[in-house]
Amino acid sequence: MHNFVFHNPTKILFGQGTIEAIGPETRPWGERALLVYGQSSLKRNGLYDRIVASLRAAGLEVAEHGGVRSNPLLSHVREGIRLAKAHRAEVIVAAGGGSVIDTAKAIAAGAPVEHDVWKFFTGKKGIKTVLPVTTVLTLAASGSEMNSGMVVTNDDTREKFGFGHRLLHPRTSILDPRTTCTVPPEYTVYGAVDAISHVLEFYLTAADPDTPVQDRLMEGLIENAMVACERCLRDPFDYHGRANLMWTATLALNGLTSAGLGRVGFPMHLIEHSLSGLYDVPHGAGLAVVMLGWLRAHHRTAAARIGTLGRRLFGLSELEPQATADRTIARFQAWLHSVNAPLTLDDLDIPATDIPRIAANTSGLARIWRLADYTPDRVAAILHHCLSPR
Amino acid sequence: MHNFVFHNPTKILFGQGTIEAIGPETRPWGERALLVYGQSSLKRNGLYDRIVASLRAAGLEVAEHGGVRSNPLLSHVREGIRLAKAHRAEVIVAAGGGSVIDTAKAIAAGAPVEHDVWKFFTGKKGIKTVLPVTTVLTLAASGSEMNSGMVVTNDDTREKFGFGHRLLHPRTSILDPRTTCTVPPEYTVYGAVDAISHVLEFYLTAADPDTPVQDRLMEGLIENAMVACERCLRDPFDYHGRANLMWTATLALNGLTSAGLGRVGFPMHLIEHSLSGLYDVPHGAGLAVVMLGWLRAHHRTAAARIGTLGRRLFGLSELEPQATADRTIARFQAWLHSVNAPLTLDDLDIPATDIPRIAANTSGLARIWRLADYTPDRVAAILHHCLSPR
Numbered sequence: 188m189h190n191f192v193f194h195n196p197t198k199i200l201f202g203q204g205t206i207e208a209i210g211p212e213t214r215p216w217g218e219r220a221l222l223v224y225g226q227s228s229l230k231r232n233g234l235y236d237r238i239v240a241s242l243r244a245a246g247l248e249v250a251e252h253g254g255v256r257s258n259p260l261l262s263h264v265r266e267g268i269r270l271a272k273a274h275r276a277e278v279i280v281a282a283g284g285g286s287v288i289d290t291a292k293a294i295a296a297g298a299p300v301e302h303d304v305w306k307f308f309t310g311k312k313g314i315k316t317v318l319p320v321t322t323v324l325t326l327a328a329s330g331s332e333m334n335s336g337m338v339v340t341n342d343d344t345r346e347k348f349g350f351g352h353r354l355l356h357p358r359t360s361i362l363d364p365r366t367t368c369t370v371p372p373e374y375t376v377y378g379a380v381d382a383i384s385h386v387l388e389f390y391l392t393a394a395d396p397d398t399p400v401q402d403r404l405m406e407g408l409i410e411n412a413m414v415a416c417e418r419c420l421r422d423p424f425d426y427h428g429r430a431n432l433m434w435t436a437t438l439a440l441n442g443l444t445s446a447g448l449g450r451v452g453f454p455m456h457l458i459e460h461s462l463s464g465l466y467d468v469p470h471g472a473g474l475a476v477v478m479l480g481w482l483r484a485h486h487r488t489a490a491a492r493i494g495t496l497g498r499r500l501f502g503l504s505e506l507e508p509q510a511t512a513d514r515t516i517a518r519f520q521a522w523l524h525s526v527n528a529p530l531t532l533d534d535l536d537i538p539a540t541d542i543p544r545i546a547a548n549t550s551g552l553a554r555i556w557r558l559a560d561y562t563p564d565r566v567a568a569i570l571h572h573c574l575s576p577r
Numbered sequence: 578m579h580n581f582v583f584h585n586p587t588k589i590l591f592g593q594g595t596i597e598a599i600g601p602e603t604r605p606w607g608e609r610a611l612l613v614y615g616q617s618s619l620k621r622n623g624l625y626d627r628i629v630a631s632l633r634a635a636g637l638e639v640a641e642h643g644g645v646r647s648n649p650l651l652s653h654v655r656e657g658i659r660l661a662k663a664h665r666a667e668v669i670v671a672a673g674g675g676s677v678i679d680t681a682k683a684i685a686a687g688a689p690v691e692h693d694v695w696k697f698f699t700g701k702k703g704i705k706t707v708l709p710v711t712t713v714l715t716l717a718a719s720g721s722e723m724n725s726g727m728v729v730t731n732d733d734t735r736e737k738f739g740f741g742h743r744l745l746h747p748r749t750s751i752l753d754p755r756t757t758c759t760v761p762p763e764y765t766v767y768g769a770v771d772a773i774s775h776v777l778e779f780y781l782t783a784a785d786p787d788t789p790v791q792d793r794l795m796e797g798l799i800e801n802a803m804v805a806c807e808r809c810l811r812d813p814f815d816y817h818g819r820a821n822l823m824w825t826a827t828l829a830l831n832g833l834t835s836a837g838l839g840r841v842g843f844p845m846h847l848i849e850h851s852l853s854g855l856y857d858v859p860h861g862a863g864l865a866v867v868m869l870g871w872l873r874a875h876h877r878t879a880a881a882r883i884g885t886l887g888r889r890l891f892g893l894s895e896l897e898p899q900a901t902a903d904r905t906i907a908r909f910q911a912w913l914h915s916v917n918a919p920l921t922l923d924d925l926d927i928p929a930t931d932i933p934r935i936a937a938n939t940s941g942l943a944r945i946w947r948l949a950d951y952t953p954d955r956v957a958a959i960l961h962h963c964l965s966p967r
Binding site: 196397447 | 578579580581582583584585586587588589590591592593594595754787788789790793794796797798800801804805817820821824825828833836837
């Protein structure tokens with residue numbers, strides 16, 4: 188096990204009827220709040236009214252910044268920063284999924300400074316202080332509700348960059364699984380795939396092979412994401428299915444899985460960020476495709492690890508280690524197929540002739556994420572494995 | 578899944594060479610520290626000097642309160658509180674295992690008030706403020722380094738009571754597995770048994786049967802405690818074995834396993850507290866015996882849950898559910914035997930004729946822990962199952 192620091196101060200309120208705590212949980216951080224949210228669904232399902240009522244009842248003056256879309260845009264973040272400054276916001280409240288929470292974090296980072304917020308993402312400036320963030324989560328997927336990261340797409344350059352800082356842990360996140368019962372099937376799957384990818388990438392890229400504590404945790408989370416996803420597809424209003432998926436997605440990227448693994452990489456996310464940055468496909472849809480391509484491209488070099496996962500997850504025990512790894516990949520593909528996830532670039536309407544363009548797009552983020560060994564050539568090779576559902 | 582609040586703000590520094598951070602991690606909380614530690618081992622292995630040097634180098638004025646023993650005593654806590662007040666300590670530093678950290682927490686709770694600290698344990702007073710605590714952990718066992726609980730024995734009444742408050746989470750805990758390489762084999766086992774019990778009790782008493790996220794986490798921790806313990810017995814200086822055991826024990830009782838389970842009980846700890854309160858047996862030794870007795874006494878009523886554990890942990894798949902449960906208990910017993918843990922009251926030199934006395938002793942804590950269904954009669958029946966290693 189490698190040395191590590193684990194420090195996750197986010198307070199989680201989980202369960203039915205917890206939404207109304209957003210006011211009391213936010214008020215200690217200030218009197219003036221900026222409420223960040225997405226599209227119309229929050230208003231349609233009544234959540235918006237409940238959240239604003241709770242904030243006002245707690246004595247908060249609320250300005251708002253709606254309209255966050257999935258793959259949130261830098262231009263919209265900048266607008267939010269202007270609003271936060273104009274309102275003299277002391278605290279940012281996010282109500283939505285990962286895109287909304289990431290937008291709120293970016294506003295929280297950008298509001299206290301004079302320079303452009305993108306400089307944090309490109310490493311040209313460092314974060315010194317942020318506004319506190321509280322959240323109401325409405326989608327089980329990104330894990331942003333209990334970590335310090337954020338991902339934003341620069342609409343000028345089409346770079347989708349991720350960045351984090353320990354100060355950006357939300358102070359309180361409210362997780363009511365009932366808010367996710369109306370999430371459509373395809374987005375439920377995309378969320379599960381996102382959570383699986385967060386775990387799988389660390390599992391497969393960890394430098395340290397002697398981490399059984401983390402391994403058992405990660406295998407359990409992957410299994411739960413799959414099982415809970417199936418439950419939610421069978422019955423979208425299965426509360427416990429939604430609850431299991433929600434808590435799984437949160438634990439999948441809250442720092443616990445990676446603590447002790449040493450340096451881990453996020454290569455599937457790296458490549459997917461170029462897909463959704465360039466083509467605006469849903470993040471989880473892109474991930475399903477890249478995940479399969481990555482596994483195929485590394486079916487020999489990562490065979491031992493993929494095989495361990497297959498033995499633990501699917502009870503596989505082929506005699507040949509390579510056969511176990513290959514069978515594990517086949518089982519993953521079968522599962523993705525069973526939940527109607529896209530399997531190929533073609534399923535995403537991305538032409539094979541675009542592979543060089545996508546591979547070139549990954550370079551900037553590869554450098555920042557210290558994945559320099561993911562050269563455009565290597566990325567292109569992985570993308571070629573995303574062409575056929577073989 | 579039940580509603581829950583999860584909030585664990587303890588910062589963990591884990592790994593080789595982290596001890597020297599205790600000064601810088603403690604200094605932000607004050608200038609005057611009380612260092613709490615146990616017996617001579619801390620001085621013998623050089624840790625004492627390194628810790629004091631780090632604290633002084635960070636500018637702290639250090640008073641000290643050594644001599645904490647396992648099953649720490651209220652009289653010694655009271656003495657520590659007097660010292661903390663005389664020194665006008667602003668922060669308490671614990672260097673040792675669970676007993677030392679629990680003593681430090683009790684001092685941290687008692688130092689800011691005028692009344693006797695035992696009133697917190699009996700529920701006659703509530704905690705409003707505490708001194709901050711930092712720790713250097715030297716034994717993988719209690720989990721106290723990342724939770725808000727503490728256990729102290731009242732030497733007048735022989736009551737061993739546990740109590741917790743969210744303010745008692747250590748601010749920083751330093752976990753260097755190398756400090757545990759000199760822990761003797763029997764105490765390595767007691768620590769592993771303690772960690773297993775922390776997980777097993779929640780696993781077997783959880784009110785909510787629909788918690789697969791927590792279940793997989795708990796099964797993984799039990800497996801890891803067993804495997805890592807065996808490694809440490811084979812080679813006490815196996816760093817990764819020690820690291821896996823240490824991190825397992827911390828995660829076993831940091832709030833994560835129980836979050837979402839609803840009301841859980843701690844009946845094995847309840848009964849064991851009477852054993853070590855009355856006879857001063859090591860906590861983990863008493864737990865090994867009580868764990869087996871509890872499992873035997875509930876082999877039918879808890880058969881489904883015990884069987885699930887056996888299938889996951891030992892790959893059991895008997896046709897009869899009851900047979901799986903019974904076989905799981907047999908496997909646990911065989912494992913405890915293989916690591917030379919005590920299996921019966923006789924192994925602890927406790928006569929069967931004392932069972933009524935032990936059962937009577939549990940009453941006070943049973944009430945406080947809301948385990949009123951653990952009547953003296955029921956406890957006596959469980960203890961009768963602790964007589965023979967059948």
